[in-house]
Amino acid sequence: MESSWPGRLSLSEEKEQAMDRRTVLQGGLCGCVAAMLSHSTWAAAADSYPARSVHVILPFPPGGAIDRMARVASQMLSTQLHQSYIVESMPGAGGTIGTSFVVRAPADGYTLLAASASAITIAPYMHKVLPYDPVTDLQPIVMLGDSPIAVVVRQESPIKTLQQLIDMAKAEPGKLSFGSAGYGTAAHLGGVLFEWRAEVSLLHVPYQGVSPALVDLLGGRVDMMFVNYTVVDPQVRAGKLRVLAIAADARMTGQPQFPTAEELGIHGYIAGNWNGLMAPAKTPRAIVDKINKVVVQGFKDPKLLARMSDMGMIPVTGTPDDFAARIRKEAAQMKELVAKAGIKPM
Template sequence: MVRWIAMLAGCVMAAWSGLAAAETYPARGVRLVNPFPPGSPVDFVARLAAEELQKELGQFFVVENRPGAGGTIGANYVAKARPDGYTLLVTSSSTQVIAPVVRAEMPYDPIRDFRPVSLVAQGPVLIVAHPSLPVTTLRELVDRARQSPEAIAYGSSGTGTILHLAGELFQSRTETRLLHVPFNGAVPASTALLGGQVQLMFDSISNAAPQARAGQLRALAVMTPQRFTGLPDVPTAAEAGMAGLEFPAWIGVFAPAGTPDNVVLMIERALRQRLATPVMTERMLGAGLIPELMGGAAFAAALPDQIRFIEGVAALAGVPKQ
């Protein structure tokens, strides 16, 4: 009897200690894992979030880059981390929506192994052409592509990446055939476009907008529901007469599955408090991102539909699993 009481008291004390630790979160520094190299849009958001969360919650938030395998190495590291809120993932739709569709083997399940904390921003895809391609509108691009199948080459950051699948979505919706030229990353693809080795690219606004503003590239449309205010004269694909060309490209924050509710809600509220301001909006727009703060529950509900959408795009294009 005495032993049973002692065991019960120990359990109660352990539960109380765990609850107290959760209530005082964060009691030490927090790691924000970025599964991509420094300098990427994800890295920008991770460092911005770390800076603002530190101000709001009073502890160090440190960005740790763990790139490799299209972001899945860093994502898997967080998926296997202790679910206590001290290791978080700042990532894009590449690791949570696209990778499970295009990779033959996945080290984690993007739905089962993570708990979405908050969507932070959209990373719009911009359709850009080299000036040598004689088109000035999206409609002219479609007409020319229909007249000469596979005569227009578009570069991407590699087979099965966002920039490749955005091009495949374009072809399936417009009933055109382009020539896909995959590169080992967005930078060499963009370099090839600027040099005229390829004529077209479905690129991130953060990468392509400066060249479009300088007149080195011609921006035809953005693949988002609304215009990007940083390029106010560039229409959406729908405004240009091509509906159904919105592509899910975003950046958000995730915790390992099993992370306590109060911890997740605390981070979500802190992100909303610090990032939903005019100053932060301007900083994100300046980096080619559209601020969009969505709570974890709504974010989680949207992910399965996005995966199914990408599955449909990949299936229609015959994209092989890598």
């Protein structure tokens, strides 16, 4: 019999509410179980990771600073995790082709990106259409180091000092040329920033990677490069290239003989290129942390630190969150530089 008391639910209404409560409780329980299963799945994946070879995609030709650091990190990971970490070059379009490949790869930790500022913090402001969003499509793992930009000319060049370079560039605007690893790379933006700070006009000659640009610099087909010091360290030591200045706020510890552009009167000319490891977005954090831990520990080796310092690299590691914060900060700075320099995205 249905109740006729004022304000009291009927029997059928009470049954409906009880069923609704059971549905809510069951839904909440299922959600909790799903979350627990997901967490346990990720944890299990990290425990068994890596179960096969891992591919580290280098989005530039071999030979650059990022190539060197990717191989150092890959060797650490191979030794400590007992699987091969294989560096594979996939160059083109300022690093965006290889980066896009990693973005589309399964988020399981078996395809990593040897990342640099060129494809992550510079590319979004240099291309009208970019096939990925570096913030939402990639997961930072660990930074590997910083390398300041060096202003270099071949040993036989008539340009002996930074001031001579500036004087010649002002006398004939647009005549002196500089090679880069491609449009929108750190080497390109290093030249753009120099033009802005030194108030000169240069001719930009983009290449598909730093190695072919370096070949033409040594061959006299371009006049200079604004390039990570680590890339040209062997040629500088061999007496084939001359460093006019370093784009840093202080002289390099391992190479203190090279003056900074600031010392030579070019104020605000500070530029470099960081290197790091990244993975596709949604890669389980447990796997990201496992890779991070191995690399951070490996970079405590005094012999490695001395070798990096000697070749002009500043070791920088930290947590994945530290890396993400660095990317956000530099992206904002790059946006300002591109706007002030009047660069139009291609």
